[in-house]
Amino acid sequence: MSARWYKRCGADFIHGTMMLTLEEKGAYSLCLDLIYDRGAPIPDDAxxxxxxxxxxxxxxxxxxxxxxxxxxxYAENGLLSNARADFELVSTELSSRERAESGAKGGRKRAENAGQPLKNNNIAQAEPKREEKIREEVEVVEATPLPVVSALPALQVWNDACAATGWAQVKKFTPTRQAALRARIRDDGMDGWTAAIARAVASPLLTAQPPPTWFDFDFIVKSGNFAKLIEGKYDRQFSRNGSDDRPELGRTNAAAISVFGQPQRQNTEPDFEALRRVGPDRGAEAVAIGQR
Structure with missing residues (x-):
C-alpha cells in the first residue's frame, strides 16, 4: 500500500540522526521517502x-x-527498508482495512433496517426492545478499551543500549515483537522499561565481552525474564574464570546456575539397607562400586 503522505515527526528524525553527517541525513531521508512512497522495501540497487x-x-x-x-x-533479500517504516505501513494498512470493514457493516445494517416493516406505529404501546429490558434488570458495565501504547521509543532505548554493549539490535520489528514490548510497557511503564535496560547495561554478567548470546530482545520482553531482570537476578558479579563462591565452576556454568538454579544432584551414597539384603559376599563388592 503506497503512502503518498505519511506522518513524520521532526523531533524524532533530528534526535535519531545526530550522529550522521548532513550528506548522510539527506540520503537517509530520501530512502524513507522512497520506502513510504512504494509502501514496501525498496530495491538495493546502487x-x-x-x-x-x-x-x-x-x-x-x-x-x-x-x-x-x-x-x-536494514538489507534483506536484495531490498532495503527501515524498522519504523515497516511498523507504520502495517499500522496504516490495518487502520484502512478496519475503516473499510466498519463502513461495509454500517451500510449492510442500514439496508437491513430500511427493509424491515414497522410492526407498531404507536410508540406508546410498543414493547421495549430486549436489550433495553436487560439493561433495566442488570447493571451493565462498559468495558474500557486498553490505550494504544507506542512501542517505538522503547525500541529505541533497547537499540541504543545494544550499540553500547554489543547486544543484538532489532532490525525487524515484527507484530509479535511489537505486542510483547507493548505488554511490558503497559505493565511497568516507560520508566520501568528504561530502568530495566539501565540495570542490564550495569550488569557485569550481561555486558561481558563477548556478551551472552542468550540475552537478546526476544528474551527480555518475556514477562518472566523481564521480572528477573528488574528483581536483580542478573546483577551478580562474576570473575572471568569462575564464580565467587565456587571457583571450580567455569564462568558460563556459574552464570547458568545463577539464572536457572542449582541442578539436582544424584545421590551417590550407597543404600546400606539394600546391601544387607544382597548378602555378605556380594555386599562388599556393591559398596565399593557405590563409593567410586
Missing part, C-alpha cells in the same frame, strides 16, 4: 539509489554501509 541521491555509486555505497551499521536501514 546505480538507481545513487542517481536518486545525486552522488556517485562509490559514495552511495559508503553512505549505505554507514546507515546499515547504525541500524537506520
Amino acid at each position: 546505480r538507481w539509489l545513487s542517481g536518486v541521491c545525486g552522488v556517485s555509486i562509490r559514495k552511495w555505497n559508503s553512505i549505505r554501509d554507514r546507515l546499515l551499521d547504525l541500524g537506520k536501514i
